[in-house]
Amino acid sequence: MEREKAPETAVPIGDAARLSGVKVPTIRYYEQIGLLPAPARTEGNRRLYAGTDLRRLAFIRHARELGFDVDAIRTLLSLQDRPEQSCASADAIARARLAEVRQRMAKLKALEDELTRMIDECACGRVAECRVIETLAEPHRHGALA
Amino acid sequence: MEREKAPETAVPIGDAARLSGVKVPTIRYYEQIGLLPAPARTEGNRRLYAGTDLRRLAFIRHARELGFDVDAIRTLLSLQDRPEQSCASADAIARARLAEVRQRMAKLKALEDELTRMIDECACGRVAECRVIETLAEPHRHGALA
């Protein structure tokens, strides 16, 4: 019984890319930096991705979408690999990330306000009266924070 | 000698950095990429920044803070240099940036929600039950773009 060719067994990198939503060169890059283990190869030296690889790839992609950096993902993956442990680290990483996200949002809100003001106040005549340019040219305090 | 630092003359790069809030190497970098004109030099080959340079630097810094990329700043600066022209381009650049900012905010909001959910639902026991890890591992649709 040759059941070795089940449909979901292993796929080449192009399919892995389509299935996971991670681009082909990016998959190879993840392998290079050790985020994804080197998969099996065919006789012709092509990468063959199994289900576990694809799941890991999806995990990475999702985490990247949420803005986790590679280092954080490395930690999360290592946690995932040892399900006995406490998930306090994962929680901490997520919390740190949430704090970052909130900070970034606050900043963007300030930006939005300023941009809106710039645009609204711009009579859109000559540059000489342009609020957009003018606002940017205004001296800004910077002493403490960058 | 109490040679007064005449305020309206020209300052070396370190002072320019302190006054503008742009770091020394960054100032040199801006010169290198042609964002800031090469300033006058002393006999000893040191850069001397005059008021116009400092104002330009402040402009650049403010624009960078608002997230404009170097190309956009180049355009804004060239507009600033010709105050007769219509400021429609500046307006367009600012509007494009505003759209970007809003998009980014929406994304971050979604992120915040997901992170909040992840954290809230995590009982913080073993990894096996950790929502943080679990959520990241969930298959995500991506085919049509999220």
Place this chain on the structure above:
DNA sequence: TCTTGCTCCTCTAGCCGCTAGAGCATGTAG
């Protein structure tokens, strides 16, 4: 069989906006 045309391989270099460091010259205070 050959050929077309896709996928895949490795390798190197480039992107942005800086930042860090080496190795040397200059300026200034004590």
Place this chain on the structure above:
DNA sequence: CTACATGCTCTAGCGGCTAGAGGAGCAAGA
């Protein structure tokens, strides 16, 4: 005069990919 800060140029590195060269493998059609 000596220390030490500040300046100079130059090169290389960061993260997280992305692009391209130059070649090999492989399935299907003529």
